[in-house]
Amino acid sequence: MTETDARAAGSGRRRPARERLLAAAARRFYADGVTATGIDTITAEAGVAKMSLYNNFSSKADLVRAYLDARHEEWLALYRSRLERAEGPRDGVLAVFDAYADHAESAYEHGFRGCGLLNAAAELPAGDEGRTVVRRHKEEVERLIAGHLEHLLPERPNDARTLAEHLSFLLEGATARAGLEGDGSRLQHARAMAAALLDSL
Amino acid sequence: MTETDARAAGSGRRRPARERLLAAAARRFYADGVTATGIDTITAEAGVAKMSLYNNFSSKADLVRAYLDARHEEWLALYRSRLERAEGPRDGVLAVFDAYADHAESAYEHGFRGCGLLNAAAELPAGDEGRTVVRRHKEEVERLIAGHLEHLLPERPNDARTLAEHLSFLLEGATARAGLEGDGSRLQHARAMAAALLDSL
DNA sequence: TCGTAACTAGACAGATCTGTACAGTCAGTG
DNA sequence: CACTGACTGTACAGATCTGTCTAGTTACGA
Incomplete structure (x- = not known):
């Protein structure tokens, strides 16, 4: 590990401006919305000069794109971590x-x-x-489900595809409802529904 | 029908400012987002003076609340119209x-x-x-589904409740995906999935 | 015909927005 | 030591935001 990496990891000194900006943008964009969050709010929360934002991103829209990419990667990391512990296509x-x-x-x-x-x-x-990025993210989630189902239903590719769409709708709907209610219990319900559907195959 | 009603209906003269404002707000808020849409944009599209907005609504936030209420009522009207043609709880x-x-x-x-x-x-x-209004709208949709299912499954109230949640997730998820893709085909898929679930009871 | 209520056009205040300019600090590296 | 590159702090331009104020118009009903 080089000196620079050690600093980036936050051990010795503060993290570089770009990381601090992305972290602050993630908090504010998610909590308050993209349009309602101003540049000054983000730089203040990041503890960084405004010019550091424009040295790392060409505009606010560019920062928003980086935010969207980061959320997609973040979710993929959570998924891969869960996948490591999974045994078989049902898991x-x-x-x-x-x-x-x-x-x-x-x-x-x-x-x-x-x-x-x-x-x-x-x-x-x-x-x-950015809307295309989000659309593709949702399509990738459905495709990941479909991939597992193809192993579960090797003789019925049409059923696998339809069920993947069904499960992705369940997940999306439960997430929206959970967001309105402020907690994750709807997502637990959706997981139980998915498990029941898988068991009834 | 009074003279005033005739005007409000748009037959003889232009509609009152409040209606024009709500119609313009509905178009712009939906297409461009609430925060990104300014007061001046709405009054210009409504063809109305800015003071007419503040004579009918106490603030932009008040107009947003009226917009949310109108969307809920609009959906209820669509639903009631469909319900008139329905025969039995499945429909x-x-x-x-x-x-x-x-x-x-x-x-x-x-x-x-x-x-x-x-x-x-x-x-x-x-x-x-406003978030509470939206949450309650979604809960009402689920409750409407549950009401029909109670007639379909009079002996199994728990199953009716679970299935209502399941169907409301399907509908919510399909709507989100349809919105990202710009057309309603995902909603047709969700309707077919719902019909299949109802037939398998 | 007169009063009233709805509406109009435009200026305006004050805040906030994105993005730029500039001079200076500071740490690491040749 | 001199240089480089990242970063800071502040001021600023120019646009746009919400909301207010005022003076004038228009249409209808008592």
Whole structure:
């Protein structure tokens, strides 16, 4: 580990401006919304000069794109961690649900508020590429479920595809409802529904 | 019908400022988001003086509340219209799905963008009462489904409740995905899934 | 015909927004 | 020691935001 890495990890000295900005943006964008959060709020919370933002990102829109990418990667990390402990395709499907539940259990400033990507997409204008990022994220989640189901139903690819769509709707709907209610119990219900569907195959 | 009503209906002269403002707010809030839409944009699109807005609403937040209430009422009207043509509790459940599909088929400036209430909630700060309005709307939808299922499963109230939650998740998730993709086909899939679940009872 | 209520056009205050400019600090490296 | 690159603090431009104020118009009903 180099000196620079040690600092980046926060052991000796403070983390570089880019990391602090992304962390602050993640908190404020999620809690207060993208449009309602100003540049000054983010730099103040990051403890960083405004010029450090524009040295690392070309505009606020660029920071928003980095925020969306980071949320997608963050979810993938939760999923992969759950997948390591999974045994067989049934556990694989449930790992997707568990990854969202893990997300909901994270410590948030103002409680769970649903999927950060979907919330951001709701604010983005019609043609914004950020909406495509979010759409692709949701399609990847459905594809991951479908991949597990293909192993579970090798003789019935059509059923596997339909069931994957069904399960991805369940997950998405439960996340939205959990966000409105501020806690993750709806996600536990959805996981139980998914498990019951898998057992009835 | 009085003279005033005739004018309000748009036959002889222009509609009153409040109606024009609510219609303009509905278009802009849905297409561009609540925070990103300014007062001046709304009054310009309504073809109304700015003071007419503040004569009818105490603030922008007040207009947002009226917008949320109007979206809820609008959906209820679609649902009741579908319910009139329904025969029996099975049709009643599907009427809820059809009401959302009707919503998706409405002519929107920039295509379907999901549930306007959920999108608005994503922008509202943590404690805002608007989030409670949206939460209660979703709970009412689930309750309507549950009411039909109680008639379908009079001996199994627990199953009826669980299935209602399941169906409401399906509907919510399909709406979110349809909003990201800009058309209503995901909602048709969800309706078919719901019908299959009802047939398997 | 007169009063009233709804509405209009535009200026305005004061705050806040994104993005830029600039001069200076500080740590590590050749 | 001199140089480099990241970072700071503050001031600023220019646009845009919500909300207020005022003076004038228009239409209808008693």
